[in-house]
Amino acid sequence: MTYNQPMILDLPFILETRRNHALEHATLHMLARTHKGRMAGHSNPTGFFLLGDFSTQDVWSASTEALERLREGESGLAIHAGCGTNLATSLLLSATLGWSVLRGAKSTLMKILLVPFAVAFAVVGVLLSRPLGTMLQEKVTTEAFMGHMQIVDIIPIRKGVHRVITQ
Secondary structure, eight states: OOOOOOGGGGSHHHHHHHHHHHHHHHHHHHHHTTOOSOOEEEEETTEEEEESSOOHHHHHHHHHHHHHHHHTTOGGGGOOTTOHHHHHHHHHHHHHHHHHHHTTOOSHHHHHHHHHHHHHHHHHHHHHHHHHHHHHIIIIIOOOOOTTOOEEEEEEEETTEEEEEEO
16 A cells, blocks of 8 residues: 545645745755845745745745755755744644643642653653654655745845745
8 A cells, every 4th residue: 555645735825825835945055155144035825925035036046946946856944943843743743742741640649749840851752853843844834755846036125025926
């Protein structure tokens, strides 16, 4: 039996968002080679926003190279350590494991005594979340296969914000 990705991930608006998310990450990887400041992105079905001190030409160059490299099979560019998927996975898993230790305690004193164990479980959650967050990016929140995606336009919204429009 082979693994088939859930069909919901192939719905057009979800697939487009996942592809844009991959392109956003790849573009941030390209920009990180020459820009050392803070940078971030946010994807949706029609493209993505980039936040950082970049010129519009830098964004064009980086996103075009990122798209080409993804098309050439460099799927690892779709994964980014700073992705919100990693943060959400870390927060949810560590909080759930920490809470699971405390939830059965009947008294305040018992809860206080269990705090060190809850913290230990939360730390385990953080450690487990690192590979889990990467796996979720690979399988769920990004799609490195770009299909027929094209970069249509890049619009400077205001200082430090660019809108990359894809189709």
